[in-house]
Amino acid sequence: MTPELAKTLSHGMRRIRTVEETIAARYSEQEMRCPTHLSSGQEAVPAAISAVLRPTDLAVSGHRAHAHYLAKGGSLKAMIAEIYGRVTGCARGKGGSMHLIDEAVGFMGSTAIVGGTVPVGVGLGYSLMLKGTDDIACIFLGDAVVETGAFYESLNFAILKNLPVLFICENNFYSVYSPLSVRQSHIKAIHEKVAGFGITTQDGDGNDAASAHEIITKTVADIRAGKGPAFLEFSTFRFREHCGPNYDDDLGYRPDQFIEGWNAREPIRQFETRAIEDGFLTLAGIDQMQEEIENEVKAAFDFARASDFPPAGEASQHIFANQMKGSWK
């Protein structure tokens, strides 16, 4: 750990948290009219990734993608505008919260169908292999994704071709209201099952930004060095309901003990307490950082709400492209 890294991780987590909690606070205004899956509680892994990846690395994600998009450097203003359905949104209002894109920083897209971007991420890895750079493709996935056929088919191909692909599984133990126990055998943990394919795997504490950063740093270096794909499983905990701005623990689908245990390991406080003790962060420094973040987030919401809606004619546009974009050489 260094003071710079501590600041980067703390800032990354606080920025995601502040964005998500601001969305939650304003959602009931009924201006963000799309299903929205928040990442509150799951900030540590994205913040750690953010500190390791570079803009030329590529990333894809799924329905809960805000944190991943922001971690990759995606434009905050364009994301908030997208959730508000405005023409300045990253997808011009076509896609909403689940369909984020910012190719300028390598965030190649998130989509709403569980597992839908896993093969896409492997294909991006294939393109990087063909180009011969040492960039990597990062695939963000939830614990339900490892139940899809496409995941295993993609994994097989990534290993077969020794592709520069990093699979990051954020295991929050639930898919909507369904616990892992009704979806997957408990005989082996997710990373153990995946290891059976012959890929490098490791598990880590997804609420510990410092250790996640260490694991990711080493893993990414190995992938860049040509050692092939890797799969990381980080356990973590989502604060709010699966989709939407509220808490839903009154429904009783997550045991009290589980909730209490995870709340005690809230990632930002946990990280900062230690970093302050170790002299890497100061309370004053954190306060200043938080103020800057809040100003940035406020500016993004102001931008989104001041932006125009897309003109009605755009509803029927973008069916076919009439121009080739992004072609190699």
Add this chain to the structure above:
Amino acid sequence: MRTFANEIRDGLDQALSDDPSVLVFGLGVPDPKGVFGTTLDLQEKYGEKRVFDMPTSENAMTGIAIGAALGGFKPVLTHQRLDFALLSMDQLVNNAAKWHFMFGGQRNVPITIRMILGRGRGQGPPHSQNQQSWFAHNPGLKVVMPALASDAKGLLLASIFDPNPVIFLEHRWLHNAQTEEATDMPIPLGEAKLLREGDAVTVVSVSYMTIEALHAVDVLKEQGISCDLIDLRTVTPIDWAKIETSVKKTGKLLMLDTGFKSFGIAGEILAHVTESCWSSLQLPPARLTAPDYSESTSPALTKDYHVRAEHIAAKIGEMTDKPVSIEPILNQRGAAHDVPGTWFTGPF
């Protein structure tokens, strides 16, 4: 008063109770929300072996349903959106639809696949597809699309006890529709229902479109234009007789569908009526459908996307060459354009 969702739930309950070979599974089936209320308490009642949650493995679970059906059971597989079931097209089309045919009629596959059709409030391109034509295009699959809450249970029971694979499409905007009459009897698949009678135009519709059509047809009746309104109820097998009889009487057909326009079921019905009722037709048969592009997420891009009662009324006015007023329809509307009513608060 019973809702459409209540009726679906009771249909499942009755099937599970009447026949120990009925199974109900799907993502979220036993969860606290019970698939928009349609599966609540069924696991408590019938146990975890017959009613269960599943992995996010739509294609394999469909194949597993087929296998269980071949093993003597009657699985009902539920998807919270049709869009998720697209992952299972392989099992549905290559196995379920063809099993009876390609093994020379030896075995039938009695599976029912419930899929929910999304619309509005930010659902966006892959949570709002009405791809009924994909399924209807495949010989060997039956496609059921209830509109009225009073038909939901009867059609579901008929689907579950049909010896063939049945795709049962529930429009999300119908789940809160109300009914006073409910039947415990299966409604035979392939029988459309004449909901309104008149000789101006034959209006044929499916699923949620029927609700919009009812508004339009009732308002027009007060303005002196009476139409036949036929709710298809099942897309395949289809009740050609009822459609032809009506078109021969009115000479005019307006078909309404929730799906994309091109190569959809509306086009098929127009083609059939053109072939079979050519000499009775006074006008080219017409259709109102979703346009040929996906539904966007932004509410600004969905305002004019869907066919609503006012469009239907205006079209009928055009087809009958009579002045119509759409004011009464617009005046009845209270909720925002992207929700079915104030009861819908999202997210899905």
